Amino acid sequence: MTKTVIWGGTFVTMDEERPVVHNGAMVFEDDTITYIGDKQETLKEQADEIIDGHNHCYLPGLVNTHGHAAMSLLRGYADDLNLQVWLEQKMWPMEGQFTEEDVRNGALLSIVEMIRSGTTSFVDMYDKMEIVAAAVEGSGMRGVLARGVIGFPAEQQATKLQDAKAFAKDWNGAANGRITTMMSPHSPYTCPPDYIEKFVQAAHDLDLPIHTHMSETRKEVDLNVELYGARPVEHLRKLGVFSRPCLVAHGVHLTDEEIAVLAEYRVNVSHNPGSNLKLASGIARVIDLHRAGVKVSLGTDSSASNNNLDMFEEIRLAALLQKGISGDPTAIPAMQALRMGTIIGAESIWLNNVGRLAVGFKADFIGIDIDQPHFYPHTDLVSHLVYSAAGQDVVDVIVDGQFLMRKRELLTLDMERIQYDAQRSFNRLNGA
Amino acid sequence: MTKTVIWGGTFVTMDEERPVVHNGAMVFEDDTITYIGDKQETLKEQADEIIDGHNHCYLPGLVNTHGHAAMSLLRGYADDLNLQVWLEQKMWPMEGQFTEEDVRNGALLSIVEMIRSGTTSFVDMYDKMEIVAAAVEGSGMRGVLARGVIGFPAEQQATKLQDAKAFAKDWNGAANGRITTMMSPHSPYTCPPDYIEKFVQAAHDLDLPIHTHMSETRKEVDLNVELYGARPVEHLRKLGVFSRPCLVAHGVHLTDEEIAVLAEYRVNVSHNPGSNLKLASGIARVIDLHRAGVKVSLGTDSSASNNNLDMFEEIRLAALLQKGISGDPTAIPAMQALRMGTIIGAESIWLNNVGRLAVGFKADFIGIDIDQPHFYPHTDLVSHLVYSAAGQDVVDVIVDGQFLMRKRELLTLDMERIQYDAQRSFNRLNGA
Helix, strand or coil: CCEEEECEEECCCCCCCCEEEECEEEEEEECEEEEEEEEEEHHHHHEEEEEEEECEEECEEEEEECCCHHHHHHHCCCCCCHHHHHHHHHHHHHHHCCCHHHHHHHHHHHHHHHHHHCEEEEEECCCCCHHHHHHHHHHHCCCEEEECCCCCCCCHHHHHHHHHHHHHHHCCCCCCCEEEEEEECCCCCCCCCCHHHHHHHHHHHHCCEEEEEECHHHHHHHHHHHHHHCHHHHHHCCCHHHCCCEEEEEEECHHHHHHHHHCCCCCCECCCCCHHHHCCCCCCCHHHHHCCCCCEEECCCHHHCCCCHHHHHHHHHHHHHHHHCCCCCCCCCCHHHHHHHCCHHHHCCCCCCCCCCCCCCCEEEEEEEEECCHHHCCCCCCHHHCCCCCCCHHHEEEECEEEEEEEEECCCCCHHHHHCCCCCCHHCCCCC | CCCCEECCCCCEECCCCEECCCCEEEECCCEEEEEEEEEHHHCCCCCCCEEEECCEEECEEEEECCHHHHHHHCCCCCCCCCCCHHHHHHHHHHCCCCCCHHHHHHHHHHHHHHHCCEEECCCCECCCHHHHHHHHHCCCCCCEEEEECCCCCCCHHHHHHHHHHHHHHHHCCCCCCCCCEEEECCCCCCCCCCHHHHHHHHHHHHHHHHHHEEEEEEEEEEEHHHHHHCCCHHHHHHHHHHHEEEEEEEECCCHHHHHHHHHHHCCCCEEEEHHHHHHHCCCHHHHHHHHHCCEEEECCHHHHHCCCCCCCHHHHHHHHHHHHCCCCCCCCCCHHHHHCCCCHHHCCCCCCCCCCCCCEEEEEEEEEEEHHHHCCCCHHHHHHHHHHHHHHHHHEEEEEEEEEEEEEEEECHHHHHHHHHHHHHHHHHHHC
C-alpha cells in the first residue's frame, strides 16, 4: 500500500456539505481517497510521501462526456464551413483513410492534450476502438468507450454490430476498472430503426449503457420527423433506447415535452457548447434541462469541431452562454458549472466513485497552480476555476492514485513522439 | 541602434497580401519592424541578436480596446448576481474605498496578466489615471488611457472635468509615444447631456478622441428613451460626441438605423463578448456591424465581469458566438476574429503603426509556443490561434522593440510582489 498526503492548499471537493476546504489536507492510499478535511498532524504517520499543497487548488479531475479522440488528427484541417461541406467533403473522406496507426496517433494526441488540461475521465465513440482502449490503458486515464456504429452500408451492419459487441464485452472493466464500455449506435439519422433496436438488445444482453448523438441540429430533427413521423426523443424512446441507462450527446433542439421524457427516463445529456457554437448548431436548453432534473454534463466533441479539448473552456461556456441567452446573470452559477464538469459528468457515465474529493472515492484529481496573476486576489476560488482558469494552469494530474502529470511533466506518455507521429499521420492523409 | 533577427518560425502578419509567412524571418531595429518575409542570409549581417523562431508562431500583440485595469482587485469578489446588485451593493462600495495604492496594485495586477497572455496595447478608463499611466510607463506596455468620469454628484463635475483634461493633456504622447489619451464621459446614463457636451468641447480643444460606454443593456437603452426621448446613438450624436473620433464600448443593443449612424460617423465599437454574457447583457450584432463597415474590435472589460484578461478567449468567443447565434458556421471566420483582436483593435484606437507585422510598423508582437499537443497537427495556424490557443501559450512579448516577457519570464515587472500587493489591497478593502 502507498499512502500519499497532500498538506495545505485549497480543496474544492464537490461535496455538498463542505464544498471548499481551505488550507486543508487530503490523503489517498493506493487508488482511493481516505481522508479529506482539516490538517491533522497524525495524518502524516506512515505516509510514503507528503506533498506541499501550498498555492495549489485541488479538485476532482474533469470529466469529458463526449468526444472522438482520433479526430484530433483533423484539428484545423477544415473550419468555418457549412456542416454538410465540412462533413461530406472534409471529415468523411479523411476519416475513411484512417489506418489503425492513424487512430492510435490521433487518440494519443487527444489523450496527451486531455491530461495536460486536467481531464481524467473521458467518453470516446469511434471506430477501431481496441486501439483507443489500448492507448487509454497505457496512458493511465479513465475511459468510457464505445464502438460508434453508422448503419451504412447495410451489408456491413452485422459485422459492425458484432465488432461493437465484442469490443464492449472484451474491454468492460479492463485496466483495473479504468475502462468501461457502452453500446453506441451513432445517431437516429445514421442508423435505421431496426438496427438501433439490435443495439438496444445487445445493451440488455451485455448489461451496458447506450451512448448516441441526438438532436444536434434542427435539420436532423426535421429529417427524423420526415422519415419516421416522430422527433428524435420519441423515436428513440419507441425503439427502447431509453430502457437502458443512456447518455445522449448534444440535445440542442428539444421541446418541453421532450425534456420531460428525458427526465422521466433519466436520460443523461452531454452538453457540448463549444462544438455546437462552432458548427452553428445552436445552444442547448441547459437551464430547462436542469430544472426538469436531467443530468447535464459537458463534452468537447472532437478537436475537429472545437478545436481543443480544454474542459475549462466548456465549463466556462456553459456558465456564460446560459446567462447571455436567458438574460439572467444568476443562471448556472460557478459551482453548478464546475459540478457539470466533474461530479455530474462522472455520474452521467456511471462512474459512481469518481468526481468528488471524498472518502471512498477514487483518487482521480488535479492540482492547479493558483500563484498566477489571473487567480489573484485569492477570493472565491470556485469562481476563479470557472471564469478565469485554463487547461494550462493544471500542474498535477492523478488518476486511480497514479500521477499521470507532475509539475507539468507527463509521466506515462512521450509527448514529443506523439506530436511527431500525429503530424506524420496528418501529412500522409493530406497527401503531403 | 539595436538590430534583432527572428530566424524561422511562422509569422501571422495580418497583412492582406501575405497573411502567413511560413518558415520566414523578421527583423526589427530599435522599435520598428524593418523586414518580414522569406529567410535571407544577408539579414543576419550586423545583427545584435539572432533568435531561433523554430516551433514558434509570431503575430502582432493583442489589442484590448476596453477595460478598467484597477478593478482586477475585485476578481471573483462578486459573481452570478443581478447587475444592479452587483454594481450597487458590491462594485461601487468597494471601488469607493480604492486608494491610490489600490489603483496601482490593481492596475499592475492587470498589466502583468495582460503581458503574460499576449496583450501589448490596452485601453483603460478609470479614476486616478496618473497612477495607471505611471504603471503603464514602467511596464513597457502601450496604453490608450482616459480618466472615465461619472457626472454625479453635480458639484464635482467641474473638478472631474478639469482632472480629465489635465490627465489627457499631460500624458498624451508620453513614454516614447506608448501612452496616448482620450476624453471619456462614462456613459449617457451616468453623465447629464450638458456635461457630455463639455467633454466633446474638451476633446475638440485637445484634439483627442472620445471613449464611452454605450447601449450595454436593454434597460439602459429604455432609460435613455425615457429621460431624453432618444436611444443612446441618436442622443450621443446630437450631443456632438460623434463629431470626434469615437470608440464606444459594448454596443449590444442596436437597431439597424443605429448601426447605419455608427457607420456613417465612423464610430468604432469595442465588442466585449465575455463580459456581456457574464452580466447577461446580451450578444452584440457583430455580423451586422461588420457588414455596415463599422470597425469592431475586442475588449475584455474588467476582471470583475470577465473574469480574466485573456484576449484569446475574446477572439474565440467573437467567432463562436456569432456562428451559434446566426446559424451560419461561416460567420466571422478565424482570420476575421484574429484581425478584430489585432489590427482592427489597433486601428480602432488610432494606433496607426501597430497591429501588423509589416515594414515600418512598431515592433509590438508576441511569440507562441506551438510545440504543444493542442497545436498539432500543424495545419492552419490561424485556426489554431483562434480556436485552440490560450494566453498561457504566449512565451515572448515585445512592445516598442523591447522584450517585456521572454520565454515566459517577465522582464519589467516583479510578478510575485504585484500579486502580494494586490492580495493585501483586497484584504484591506474586504475588511479582513
